[in-house]
Amino acid sequence: MTYQLPSLPYAYDALEPHVDTRTMELHHGRRHAGYVERLNHVLQQCTDLEGLSLEEIISDIRVVPEELRQELRFNGGGHLNHSLFWHILGPGKGPKRPEGQLLRAFESTFGQIEAFRQEFARAALSRMGSGWAWLSLDNHAHLEILTTPNEDSPIMLGYRPILGLDLWEHAYYLKYPDRREEYIQAWWNVVHWDKVAELYVHFLEMVSRT
Numbered sequence: 078m079t080y081q082l083p084s085l086p087y088a089y090d091a092l093e094p095h096v097d098t099r100t101m102e103l104h105h106g107r108r109h110a111g112y113v114e115r116l117n118h119v120l121q122q123c124t125d126l127e128g129l130s131l132e133e134i135i136s137d138i139r140v141v142p143e144e145l146r147q148e149l150r151f152n153g154g155g156h157l158n159h160s161l162f163w164h165i166l167g168p169g170k171g172p173k174r175p176e177g178q179l180l181r182a183f184e185s186t187f188g189q190i191e192a193f194r195q196e197f198a199r200a201a202l203s204r205m206g207s208g209w210a211w212l213s214l215d216n217h218a219h220l221e222i223l224t225t226p227n228e229d230s231p232i233m234l235g236y237r238p239i240l241g242l243d244l245w246e247h248a249y250y251l252k253y254p255d256r257r258e259e260y261i262q263a264w265w266n267v268v269h270w271d272k273v274a275e276l277y278v279h280f281l282e283m284v285s286r287t
């Protein structure tokens with residue numbers, strides 16, 4: 078299977094002033110495009126994997142020949158992570174916080190939404206170097222905050238991610254050079270909670286069927 082760079086569901090400047098246009102151009106048009114290109118290059122060398130989805134491959138990376146495993150892990154994870162990242166962001170037109178079923182899950186797991194934001198930010202700031210902070214569902218459909226290094230996906234750990242924050246410097250250094258905390262605070266303004274809620278309901282139904 079050949080993967081393609083997904084189109085952004087909004088313009089490069091749509092997340093201004095919280096995420097700047099140039100960062101978006103480079104992040105989507107160069108960085109993510111590079112992951113897709115290298116992923117396809119690796120997959121061309123793994124004909125045994127045809128028929129498996131990228132999620133299936135990533136969730137059991139041992140199916141990949143050892144000499145190609147790291148490259149597929151990095152570029153495959155990068156493609157999945159960024160595809161989710163673009164999907165759950167938007168130009169601030171939706172609600173400012175979770176609503177409905179997702180809100181109730183937040184309240185029973187974290188208490189107030191502000192407590193969740195603080196816990197998520199603490200996790201994001203504690204991730205040294207490059208990586209991601211996530212809100213994911215575990216196998217019992219419970220919400221959990223976790224972080225991963227590099228381009229590792231929560232899917233590799235058996236989780237289903239519904240919200241992901243890119244902590245690589247390439248995601249923020251043009252506007253927030255050494256100020257990851259400021260980037261995290263600004264990022265909440267562009268989280269598209271309706272999209273997060275859709276993913277939550279989708280995975281909830283998946284888990285209830287298994």
Ligand SMILES: [Fe+2]
Pocket residue numbers: 104108159243245247248
């Ligand atoms: Fe990134």
